[in-house]
Amino acid sequence: MREYHLNYTKDRLAAPLPIWRAHVDRDQWVATAGEIASRGGRLVSLWSVERGAGTPVRGVCAAYAGDAGLLWVELESTDDSPTYPDLTQSFACANRMQRAVADLSDMHAEAAPDTRPWLDHGLWGINAHPLRHGPLDPPVSTGEGSGAYPFVRVAGDGVHEIAVGPVHAGIIEPGHFRFSVVGEKVLRLEEHLGYTHKGIERRFLDLPPMTAHRLAGRVSGDSTVAYCWAYCMALESVCDVEVPDRARWLRALMLERERVANHLGDLGALGNDAALAFGLAQFSRLREDWHRLSCEVFGHRFMMDAIEPGGLARDVGPAALDRLRSQCDAVGREVRALRLIYDDHAGLQDRFIGAGRVTPELAARLGLTGLAGRASGQVGDLRCDQPWEPYRQLGARRCTRQEGDVAARVAVRFDEVFESLRLQHELCANAPAGRVRHSLTLPAQAAAGAGWIEAWRGEVFVALEIDSEGRIVRCHCHDPSWQNWPVLEHAIIGNIVPDFPLINKSFNLSYSGHDL
Amino acid sequence: MWSILKQIARVGVVTEGPPPVNDAWRIEVARIHEDILAVLGRALAIRQVDAGSCNGCELEIQALNNPYYNIEGLGIRFVASPRHADLLLVTGPVSRHMEEALRRTYDATPAPKLVVAVGDCGCTGGIFGESYASCGSVANVIPVNVAVPGCPPAPIEILRGILTAVNAARPTRSL
Numbered sequence: 001m002r003e004y005h006l007n008y009t010k011d012r013l014a015a016p017l018p019i020w021r022a023h024v025d026r027d028q029w030v031a032t033a034g035e036i037a038s039r040g041g042r043l044v045s046l047w048s049v050e051r052g053a054g055t056p057v058r059g060v061c062a063a064y065a066g067d068a069g070l071l072w073v074e075l076e077s078t079d080d081s082p083t084y085p086d087l088t089q090s091f092a093c094a095n096r097m098q099r100a101v102a103d104l105s106d107m108h109a110e111a112a113p114d115t116r117p118w119l120d121h122g123l124w125g126i127n128a129h130p131l132r133h134g135p136l137d138p139p140v141s142t143g144e145g146s147g148a149y150p151f152v153r154v155a156g157d158g159v160h161e162i163a164v165g166p167v168h169a170g171i172i173e174p175g176h177f178r179f180s181v182v183g184e185k186v187l188r189l190e191e192h193l194g195y196t197h198k199g200i201e202r203r204f205l206d207l208p209p210m211t212a213h214r215l216a217g218r219v220s221g222d223s224t225v226a227y228c229w230a231y232c233m234a235l236e237s238v239c240d241v242e243v244p245d246r247a248r249w250l251r252a253l254m255l256e257r258e259r260v261a262n263h264l265g266d267l268g269a270l271g272n273d274a275a276l277a278f279g280l281a282q283f284s285r286l287r288e289d290w291h292r293l294s295c296e297v298f299g300h301r302f303m304m305d306a307i308e309p310g311g312l313a314r315d316v317g318p319a320a321l322d323r324l325r326s327q328c329d330a331v332g333r334e335v336r337a338l339r340l341i342y343d344d345h346a347g348l349q350d351r352f353i354g355a356g357r358v359t360p361e362l363a364a365r366l367g368l369t370g371l372a373g374r375a376s377g378q379v380g381d382l383r384c385d386q387p388w389e390p391y392r393q394l395g396a397r398r399c400t401r402q403e404g405d406v407a408a409r410v411a412v413r414f415d416e417v418f419e420s421l422r423l424q425h426e427l428c429a430n431a432p433a434g435r436v437r438h439s440l441t442l443p444a445q446a447a448a449g450a451g452w453i454e455a456w457r458g459e460v461f462v463a464l465e466i467d468s469e470g471r472i473v474r475c476h477c478h479d480p481s482w483q484n485w486p487v488l489e490h491a492i493i494g495n496i497v498p499d500f501p502l503i504n505k506s507f508n509l510s511y512s513g514h515d516l
Numbered sequence: 517m518w519s520i521l522k523q524i525a526r527v528g529v530v531t532e533g534p535p536p537v538n539d540a541w542r543i544e545v546a547r548i549h550e551d552i553l554a555v556l557g558r559a560l561a562i563r564q565v566d567a568g569s570c571n572g573c574e575l576e577i578q579a580l581n582n583p584y585y586n587i588e589g590l591g592i593r594f595v596a597s598p599r600h601a602d603l604l605l606v607t608g609p610v611s612r613h614m615e616e617a618l619r620r621t622y623d624a625t626p627a628p629k630l631v632v633a634v635g636d637c638g639c640t641g642g643i644f645g646e647s648y649a650s651c652g653s654v655a656n657v658i659p660v661n662v663a664v665p666g667c668p669p670a671p672i673e674i675l676r677g678i679l680t681a682v683n684a685a686r687p688t689r690s691l
Contacts, residue, residue: 123612124648136648139612166617169596171564171578173571174614195613196568199649215643221572221668265575278520284582285530291579301670302572341519512570515611 004035004066015237016248016388018069019450026085029075032064033090041066042367042380043091044452045461045478046098048105049074050133060084060107063450063461063478069386070452072463077107086112093367093483104131104201116150119194119515130202154180154188162497166195170501173511177500184496189489197515204475209235209442209466210309212475216462217304219477220513225251225258226455227462227477227513228307234464234475235309237449239440247311249390249431253324254303256420256427259456260331261290261302263413263420266508267335270410271342273502274351282338286331293327296320311437325428328421339414352407356491356503359404368487370458370480372507375412376404382454394426409506442470457481457510479513531586535676548679552591555628555685556602559591562678563601563625567618567654568611572668573635577605579671587675598622603630603681605674606658608638610651622658630681633663634674642667661685 008028010020024032033043044063051057059076075084086109087094098109099118106129108115124130125137154161159182166174176192200219204212216231217224229251236243243251264287271279291301297320298306299313306313316324342348358368360377368376382388383396399415401408443466451462458480465473488507492500534548552560566574580587581594595601598621610618622631633654636642641652654660661684664677 121613123615128648130648139648166614167565167598167621171566171574171581171594173566173569173574174617195617196566196611197613197649198568198609198611198644199647200644202649203644203647218570218572218643218667221570221575224572265578278524280581281583282523282527284579285527285584288579288582288584295670302575302668304572304667337519337523341523344519510571512568 004039004068004071006032006035010071013237013448013450014240015233015450015452016242017382017386017452019072019237019452020069021072021448021450022074024073024075026075029062029073030085032071032073033062033087036064036066036071037090039066042369043087043094044070044459045463045476045482046087046094046101047463047476047478048101048107048131049465049474049476050105050131051465051467051473053133056133058082058105058107060101061463061476062087063463065380065459067385070450070461072450081106081108083108083110086110088113091367092365093486096486097482103129105129106132119197121194122148130199149192151178151190151192152188156182158182159187175511179497179500181497184498186492186495186497186500189492189500191485191489193485193511194515196512200516201476204472207472209238209464209470209472210440212472213307213309214305216475216477219516220479220510221302222262222510223258223455223457223460223479223513224302224304225254225307226453226460228305229255230451230453230460230462231464231475231477232307232309233451233453234449234462236440237451238447238464238466239442239449241310241438241440243311243438244435245389245432246315246434247436249427250312250316250436251307252390253424253427253431254298254306255453255455256424257290257294258303259420260417260424261287261294262456262508263417264290264331264335266505267338267342267410267413269505270352270406270502271348273505274348276345276348279338279342279348282334286334289327290331293323297324308437310440311435315436321428321431325425328424328428332418332421335414335417342410349407351499351502352410353405355406355499356495356506357403357405358487358491360402362490363404363487366487366490367483369483371412371416371456372409372484372487373458374398374400375408377402380459382452382459390427394423396423406502406506442466444468446473455480457508458484477513477516479510481509481511481514484509485514530583531589532584534590534679535672548590551679551682551686555682559593560603560678560682561593561595561601562603562605563595563598563621564605565618565621566607567614567657568609568650569607569635569637573607573638576668576671577607577634577674580675585671585675592678598624599626601625602628603632603678605632605634605678606638606654607634608652608654609641609644609646610654610657612649612651615651615657618654618657628685630685631658631660632677632681633660634677635669636665636667639663639665
């Protein structure tokens with residue numbers, strides 16, 4: 001954190017990436033956000049914590065990313081109804097995270113521009129703040145919590161609303177979209193999420209740290225490897241243990257396999273949403289081959305629970321690595337052929353080009369991150385930005401576009417598939433020999449750790465605190481969808497309603513990873 | 517167009533046989549058609565409802581549409597409204613926030629109103645259990661005909677669950 005003018009003590013956590021932690025006062029809380037925003041850094045996550053019985057200490061935490069790594073700051077309070085300075089002036093994406101903190105922990109940002117509930121639909125019980133200590137009120141029996149949500153109304157001649165969801169007309173996750181339209185043109189989209197909130201962060205408190213990676217692996221099923229690795233990285237950081245080199249390489253191999261599986265699925269679905277069913281048939285066939293080999297080699301089609309605290313659940317033999325490598329070659333050939341077909345298909349390109357455009361300026365202002373960010377001129381990719389193994393050694397290359405439309409998000413996916421296949425080839429060929437697991441011992445005193453991973457959708461972050469009894473005090477999981485959902489509301493403006501499924505799919509954001 | 521046709525011809529047909537129902541090993545496609553026809557008199561229409569899952573089960577249900585499983589070839593298709601559906605394919609755990617939507621979806625579904633719960637969470641609440649935010653299993657909210665375990669269950673197991681529900685709903689079985 002040398003590059004920032006922040007004059008307070010920061011402790012470096014024992015983690016493979018540079019992650020720093022600090023306690024700050026109110027002035028420093030505000031100054032940190034301003035300094036990082038002015039230097040082009042980004043807000044990764046914002047969450048709350050509560051420690052100790054009796055008169056508990058409550059705090060609000062923020063994680064920022066810059067070239068020098070990740071900075072985790074905490075502002076503590078012993079007030080009965082603690083508040084903290086609002087961050088939305090520096091980072092627009094803080095808005096929904098602050099609303100979630102208010103719902104879950106009853107800690108409020110001062111003079112925040114939007115104080116509507118976000119994750120709380122009014123069904124958890126009277127005054128239930130599930131991340132506060134102590135028992136919760138019984139849930140409200142049933143009702144229509146979302147019906148009361150105060151959507152912003154658009155007035156004017158010919159304006160009408162289309163309400164979609166929470167049950168969507170496909171095999172996808174639930175959420176509510178409220179379109180205000182004139183004719184078929186969208187004037188405004190407002191999202192209402194939280195439908196898949198199932199109490200994951202409170203559930204963590206019931207689980208032993210050594211087995212809670214299974215819950216982390218179910219935060220978002222399409223990113224199970226990334227979350228499981230991020231949780232394990234956080235726990236290993238708590239225990240101050242480094243995993244064996246071979247385990248790092250094979251974890252990266254799984255993360256890259258997860259990336260390609262999702263990109264293959266999305267490329268097929270995007271073709272299908274633009275009426276090229278051929279694309280779905282071809283890419284879903286490749287994806288099925290991919291999952292079947294993952295199941296043979298790693299024991300699970302999505303590689304769930306294949307990463308464990310300290311390393312891996314099992315090693316992968318040389319014959320299996322050869323099979324993975326030849327699959328990379330075969331899939332690379334097929335995807336190259338399919339890319340030519342996509343690029344040459346006039347009907348497809350007509351739908352892709354110009355749809356759902358997010359300019360680089362807007363992306364920077366709103367904090368668009370991950371894959372969608374890279375399609376709008378944002379360069380962040382932890383695999384390239386931070387010096388961690390094995391990515392440093394492999395020289396991972398970033399894939400970016402400036403156009404910011406559906407076509408750009410398709411192009412970044414194609415480019416990332418080829419780069420990821422190259423990385424996997426190297427990972428299979430040069431994985432160092434040795435064991436794949438070290439044993440972990442929880443420290444005798446309270447400790448904190450963090451995990452930070454470039455998942456296929458963007459950066460996943462896990463903040464973990466363990467008390468002196470070896471119990472989880474807090475495990476916060478952050479999905480990049482928090483940053484990107486609000487930008488989707490902008491991407492659709494001026495487009496027509498029938499293009500929404502295509503534009504939405506081109507972002508492919510997580511509901512479960514966001515709602516927790 | 518030429519390159520599309522070439523790719524289609526090169527790949528050929530990759531569709532595999534459907535899974536066995538219950539203990540009978542390998543049922544014929546014709547038999548599946550017959551079961552579906554006996555229950556419904558036409559193709560089987562499924563409405564999928566994600567009632568709070570992690571999205572893992574949805575990925576495997578989507579995979580049923582890939583050419584290896586080719587469920588449309590068996591006379592099964594996914595529809596966009598419960599009012600068009602014979603069977604609800606529901607993943608869980610059912611979140612408090614989806615409880616009402618799931619009940620309403622069930623109420624909107626006409627007979628035979630079959631329900632297949634998918635995944636460990638749909639069967640029992642899974643790792644999320646029951647809490648302030650989770651109602652747990654699908655059966656805690658609506659009646660369930662068949663529950664398919666697995667985290668997530670493989671596509672072939674989900675298909676087996678669907679066919680088992682149809683099979684069980686058949687009025688009389690001629691053996």
